[in-house]
Amino acid sequence: MPVDRLLPTQEAEDLIALAREVADKELAPRVAEHERSETYPEGLFARLGESGLLGLPWPEEFGGGDQPYEVYLQVVEELAARWASVAVAVSVHTLAAFPLLNFGSGEQRGRWAEDVLGGRLVGGYSLSEPQAGSDAAALTCRARRTPDGYRISGTKSWITHGGRAGFYALFARTGPGSNGVSCFFAPGRAGGLTFGKPEKKMGLHAVPTAAAFWDDALIDTGRLIGEEGQGLQIAFSALDSGRLGIAACATGLAQSALDAAVAHARERTAFGRKIIDHQGLGFLLADMAAAVDSARATYLDAARRRDAGLPYSRQASVAKLIATDAAMKVTTDAVQVLGGAGYTLDHPVERYMREAKVMQIFEGTNQIQRLVISRQLAR
Template identity: 80%
Template sequence: MTVERLLPDQDARDLIALTREIADKELARRADEHERAETYPEGLFATLGAAGLLGLPYPEEYGGGGQPYEVYLQVIEELAARWAAVAVATSVHTLACFPVATQGTPEQRERWLPDMLAGRLVGGYSLSEPQAGSDPAALTCRADPADGGYRITGTKAWITHGGKADLYALFARTGEGRRGVSCFLAPGAADGLTFGRPEDKMGLHAVPTTSAHWDGAFLEADRLIGEEGQGLQIALSALDSGRLGIAACATGLAQAALDEAVAYAKERETFGKKIIDHQGLGFLLADMAAGVDSARATYLDAARRRDAGLPFGRQASVAKLVATDTAMKVTTDAVQVLGGYGYTRDFRVERYMREAKIMQIFEGTNQIQRLVISRHLAR
């Protein structure tokens, strides 16, 4: 089903139409093959970048699209409805651009942003560590001063696009405590940097997730983004926006599962009528549709607050929580609608269900989102 979107202007409507055309041509026809074979879609992100889809919320002066977040997120949702792994990687790339775009010097922005926003350089986000996932202040990877720069030593974990990205927003310790973390834009190819074997994941197979091992790799001083000690502030600010990207991914995935379930229910017959006409199943589909619409409304509310310059941290956590919990429920219910067929790999809904699970975990688990929301309420 094509979602009828309320968009702010004709430019946004044209952008969504372009996104749908590219998503149908480049994503929908390739997703099943690459997910089954667990192969990376070489060249696809360059295609998305050439179409202007990798820099939408960033300034036009650096090659971005200058689009409000409200529009950018709906593009992400359209991508996710065809191929969740690609949409997640696109959201992570946008997250990796954030430190340079918001805290970089004019020289750093000129040096890196145009190529990142055009997709000539793909970005990854390297914050988590084996013992510091939901608690980034506990990270131990170090950036020690060296002549003309820093030596990076330690292990990072759960890096989307690990080993494939050209640049990584890297967070490493330059001091003690919460004010002792700094942000760097690190090259993907550096002496002393190696990547672990891709994680054997439940879903999102086409884009690798790896660990990274830094063995005294040298980074020039001009790769420090912002001031020393500002890293945690940058990371948490970026994650507010990143959570909205994941909310949009989850909504697109849930929409795809709903569409598959409705299409099947219109064709399958039992007891002399189509199963969608049985009230028990029809009500289940109605609840699925209500959940998808609610998830979309929730992330759009947070995005509009962001676009208006209002505080949106709590709303971003609400959107991430609601949309990803909804995706898990809707994809599970889609498998139920298809019955035994839904449990086979001949139908996409079993993949959708596997892909939905991780969305409740990354960019801050949904338990962490509840903690964030409750702390906002306490204040």
Template identity: 80%
Template sequence: MAVDRLLPTPEAEDLIALTRELADKELAPRADTHEKGEIYPEGLFATLGRAGLLGLPYAEEFGGGGQPYEVYLQVLEELAARWAAVAVATSVHTLACHPVNAFGSDAQKERWLPDMLGGELIGGYSLSEPQAGSDAAALTCKAEQVTDATGALTGYRITGNKAWITHGGKADFYALFARTAPGSHGISCFLAPGAADGLSFGKPEEKMGLQAVPTTSAMWDGAVIEPDRLLGTEGQGLQIAFSALDSGRLGIAACATGLAQAALDAAVGYANERTTFGRKIVDHQGLGFLLADMAAAVDSARATYLDAARRRDLGRPFSRQASVAKLIATDAAMKVTTDAVQVLGGYGYTRDFPVERYMREAKIMQIFEGTNQIQRLVISRQLAQ
């Protein structure tokens, strides 16, 4: 069912209506077939870009939507309720645009942002490595300066392996984090091209869920990229990465909430149609209470991410609230999708109904953008200050 949203402006209401219409037409009919067949949705992200949904929280000056984060996240939730993999990839694309938007020069913004925000260029985020996931300071992928005979900088040679890249091998650019010097202050951020001599991608991971959008490793074997692809200054990489993490966590919280809402809707729909002992199963108190708990979990998840987003929009600190939202929303998604399978009984365990897919998709949301154990660490550390 359509969520009764409290939106700040009539423009935001129109945007949600547009998103629902597009998602019902372009996402919902394709999701199951593409996920089962692990088929990439060619052209779909360009469609989202043309509709203005890939640059919503960025300034209109460069082609963004100029929308507050609370509105952008609710758009993301609507997408996730139809197709979680597409919503997650949209969140990752938004995250990948952040380094250019926040740390790029005027020339870099003018050169790249319009196509990135308009969907002509789709982005991936390349921070993790095989031995460096939550510990970003442990990166080993190198970016070495290349100079000409006069000593002038002509590029950076990238060498090393990256892992867990959403849209890997499909994206047009990557926010790439690589080491330019020793120590935690020796990591830099680059706007890396999606194709280059010396860049190759591994076989897509055989994942439990989100199978229509590939997740791969990347091997940089001495590929040289232009010097103007450095974003910010050398050694500023961790600052850039961390500046986007809280916002990225809110993106995943919104995706998880949309997924949980889809599972709740499926469970309620089934419970209103299925009868046992002469009554709809929704009228049996035991099941009705289970559905009530599921609805409460979804509403709570939505409330936590909106609280954090509104703090962000007001320019107030929101790091702890972002971690709380990511923790609450993704744990809720795991619980609600599991309960949806239970509501459907044996049918829920089959691929004839989508709830088994929802359950598989929910699990990864407790892991990426910082595991929920990391979120607890962030929250506890802030409480101790």
């Protein structure tokens, strides 16, 4: 069912209506087949870009929609309510664009920003490595400066859109220590760059997650974003916004699970009554609704702080923690409400449950979110 949203402007209401229309026409009819067959939705991200939905939080001068983050995130939630894989990829695309649009030079933004925000260059975020996930400072992929440019050598892992993206926000080591990591706007294709087979995942099957292998690949010096050694600063500032994107994805997924459970409970009867009228199940649905509403409230609170220019790092971690834990619980409970039917492939709630799990893991595990929150409290 459509969520009754409090939006700041008529323009924002129109954008949400557009997002719902696009999601209902382009996403909802295709999701089941693509997720079942694990096939990529060719051309879909270009159409999202053409509709303006990939550039919403960025300034108009770059080709963006100049919308508050709270509006952008509610668009992401609408997409996630129809197709979680696509919404996650949209969130990752925004995360990958962050270094270019916040730290790139005027020349770099002029060269690439419109293609990025228009969906002609879809982005992947390439920070993690096989032995450097939560501990980003431990990465070993190296960028060696030469007279011809940077030579990149090493392995990056867990890249959403890996092998499909038109560019990667690549973080590689240019020197020792935590101040020795740099950020690059890396091309999606380069000599010496290859990709592994897509990971076999529990869910989110339609958009690949893959490792990248850089074998002395050459990229030009004009693709360095910011200064050498600024990479971790860029990465961590981007991740606060990325966590909000995942919180919105999780909320949309949980809303769909709640809607499916309520619809079933209104139709199914037991002992002469609709099962929603049995207190035991009605209370379960009430708890599910409270969890979804709480998740939405926490990500909107963090987004409004971001829009106001206030510190929001702790609130972003809270939102990611609350929303993804809520999605895991609500999707699990939705399977329970549907009973045996919920455990079959005939109903999407089993897919929702599988998709929810990874949201507690990427963009910083929920254990890392608790670490971020507790360290800020300690200060």
